[in-house]
Amino acid sequence: MSKALFLYSSREGQTKKILNFIDEQLPDLECELVNLHEVNQIDFSLYDRVLIGASIRYGHLNKKLYQFIESNLEQLKSHKVAFFCVNLTARKEDQGKDTPEGSAYIRKFLIKSPWQPALIGVFAGALYYPRYNLFDRTMIKFIMKMTGGETDITKEVEYTNWDKVAIFAKNFKSM
Template sequence: MNKALFLYSSREGQTKKILLYIEKALPDFECEIVDLHEDNEIDFSRYDKVLIGASIRYGKLNKKLYQFVTKYQQQLKERQAAFFCVNLTARKEEQGKDTPQGSVYVQKFLKLSPWQPSLIGVFAGALYYPRYSWFDRTMIKFIMSMTGGETDTNKEVEYTNWEKVTVFANKFGTMLVK
């Protein structure tokens, strides 16, 4: 059985939820899921493929992601490694914000990262107002009001396009192993 390593950087859990969905879409793979925020030494030789998912908060990917890809850039290059970014801007599919080319976050990642993934996905995240601290709820409401999004702070809204995630999972599953 093929083995895949799934790594994630998530604030509210939507990125991990997407990885769990991808895992179910790959029945021929044994998947191990690891939080990038924990200090882990990774033995990449145990895996055929690697998938990293990371979320955006206030316009930025977590610095732990950059530290990880810098530390393990050679191992990532040697494997079939893919990346996906989760953000609320990707909800604007009609504007192409859900594509690697149309996502300013992915473009910034590619400029700052020594690793250039062979497959990239961009998925809309979720808005979990009731779970946020007062400060985050206020700031995110302000950002959403400026971008035409949901501003009712009593709501939780999931924008993730699961069909798009399925397509990405299938592409990841069929990537050729080096």
């Protein structure tokens, strides 16, 4: 059985949830799920492929992701490694914000990162207002109001397009 490593950087857990869904789509792969914030070096040669998922918060990927890329750059370049980012802007599928070409976050990532993944995905995340602290709830509500999103702070809304994630999983398997 082939082995895959799933690395994630997530604030509220949606990125990890997406990776668990991808794992379910790939029953012939043995997948190991690892929090990117808890590792520095990993031997990629132990895996047939690697998938990294990271969430956007206030317009940025976590700096730990970039530190991981710097520390593991040669392995990232020489192995089958894919990347996806999770953000609320990707909910605007009709505007192409859910594609690598249409995502400002992916464009910024590709400029900032010395690693250029061969396969890139962009998925809408989720709003978890009741779980946020007062500052985050206020800021995210403000951002959502500016961008035409949900502002009811009693709600949790999942925007992830699971069909799109399933297609990405198939593409990842065939890398």
